[in-house]
Amino acid sequence: xxxxxxxxxxxxxxxxxxxxxxxxxxxxxxxxxxxxxxxxxxxxxxxxxxxxxxxxxxxxxxxxxxxxxxxxxxxxxxxxxxxxxxxxxxxxxxxxxxxxxxxxxxxxxxxxxxx
Numbered sequence: 001x002x003x004x005x006x007x008x009x010x011x012x013x014x015x016x017x018x019x020x021x022x023x024x025x026x027x028x029x030x031x032x033x034x035x036x037x038x039x040x041x042x043x044x045x046x047x048x049x050x051x052x053x054x055x056x057x058x059x060x061x062x063x064x065x066x067x068x069x070x071x072x073x074x075x076x077x078x079x080x081x082x083x084x085x086x087x088x089x090x091x092x093x094x095x096x097x098x099x100x101x102x103x104x105x106x107x108x109x110x111x112x113x114x115x
Contacts, residue, residue, distance in 0.1 A: 002104040009109030022095030038091035
């Protein structure tokens with residue numbers, strides 16, 4: 001089993017920054033990739049960024065150059081640094097962990113970009 005806890009969401013003005021954190025616990029050594037997804041009201045959940053166990057990263061085109069995913073192996077934590085935030089980034093952001101045995105999700109953290 002894997003447990004994921006997100007934090008760092010909140011209200012920020014357009015052009016501002018936030019850093020999201022996702023702490024993993026449980027059977028963490030079986031995880032081969034972790035990522036951040038987001039879901040806006042009335043929209044499907046979409047991939048934002050992924051980082052593999054080897055450190056390889058991928059991003060949605062809409063966030064390239066603005067968001068950065070990273071990890072701290074000692075803390076079993078992944079981060080999403082979000083810069084130059086736009087109102088269209090407003091969503092609930094979810095942490096995801098993938099294993100051969102299945103996928104796990106955090107509870108989500110709200111990010112609101114508004115003046």
